[in-house]
Amino acid sequence: MDDTTYELRAVGWVQSPLADRSSAPRQGDEGAPPASLVFRPEVLPAAADLQPGQEVLVLTWLHQARRDVLSVHPRDDMTRPLTGVFATRSSERPNPIGLHRVVITAVDGEIVTVDRLEAIDGTPVLDVKPVLREVTER
Amino acid sequence: MDDTTYELRAVGWVQSPLADRSSAPRQGDEGAPPASLVFRPEVLPAAADLQPGQEVLVLTWLHQARRDVLSVHPRDDMTRPLTGVFATRSSERPNPIGLHRVVITAVDGEIVTVDRLEAIDGTPVLDVKPVLREVTER
Numbered sequence: 703m704d705d706t707t708y709e710l711r712a713v714g715w716v717q718s719p720l721a722d723r724s725s726a727p728r729q730g731d732e733g734a735p736p737a738s739l740v741f742r743p744e745v746l747p748a749a750a751d752l753q754p755g756q757e758v759l760v761l762t763w764l765h766q767a768r769r770d771v772l773s774v775h776p777r778d779d780m781t782r783p784l785t786g787v788f789a790t791r792s793s794e795r796p797n798p799i800g801l802h803r804v805v806i807t808a809v810d811g812e813i814v815t816v817d818r819l820e821a822i823d824g825t826p827v828l829d830v831k832p833v834l835r836e837v838t839e840r
Numbered sequence: 841m842d843d844t845t846y847e848l849r850a851v852g853w854v855q856s857p858l859a860d861r862s863s864a865p866r867q868g869d870e871g872a873p874p875a876s877l878v879f880r881p882e883v884l885p886a887a888a889d890l891q892p893g894q895e896v897l898v899l900t901w902l903h904q905a906r907r908d909v910l911s912v913h914p915r916d917d918m919t920r921p922l923t924g925v926f927a928t929r930s931s932e933r934p935n936p937i938g939l940h941r942v943v944i945t946a947v948d949g950e951i952v953t954v955d956r957l958e959a960i961d962g963t964p965v966l967d968v969k970p971v972l973r974e975v976t977e978r
Binding site for chain 2: 731749
């Protein structure tokens with residue numbers, strides 16, 4: 703075990719009508735608007751097989767989140783006890799990686815549009831993964 | 841848009857009988873053994889509310905994966921066409937973050953044991969998140 707750190711590089715960015723965190727819902731299924739992922743030209747081959755209708759997991763870097771918060775009142779509800787962030791979906795956590803389950807609605811060159819995303823405009827995109835299907839269909 | 845990179849810090853490590861990638865299954869539900877997450881003392885408050893029976897998503901850094909691979913034959917099956925990695929679960933991808941859905945089976949101080957994990961011994965752990973429940977139960 704050591705103290706090594708690892709360097710993430712954005713593969714793209716979120717384009718969204720959500721301008722700031724105060725206007726963003728907590729989760730995609732709580733009223734998040736459609737949004738687009740704009741990929742960097744140099745990673746486009748990685749996105750080549752993304753197609754409308756696919757259900758995917760988008761990983762983002764929640765660049766405005768605090769990283770020194772280890773426990774929170776879930777959903778900022780002060781009546782709920784302080785809870786270790788690994789048992790919550792708080793964006794404040796040591797490595798603020800956002801995980802968003804979305805459906806692709808359109809693909810146009812480097813722009814992939816998804817049905818709903820709670821990340822704000824300009825959020826770095828780290829990765830896209832297909833939702834795992836049954837073992838026999840992989 | 842800029843070229844900013846982001847620094848990940850391991851919050852812990854995987855302890856597993858899987859010594860190398862050649863012995864690891866592709867996914868947890870393809871025969872992966874139980875494993876433990878060993879958290880760093882300084883992040884323990886973040887893990888304080890993890891409990892046996894909880895279903896969680898473990899995020900890892902697949903430190904042995906190549907990052908310059910943008911397309912692969914899925915599951916190394918050469919009869920399948922080259923596919924952009926964002927449409928696959930290949931570990932080779934620009935940001936090799938592993939995503940593992942597991943059930944916690946035991947918690948003992950800084951050691952959290954899970955039912956099955958395909959990551960090899962020594963893999964850095966980045967985050968743990970609860971599986972999202974229904975909107976009314978969050």
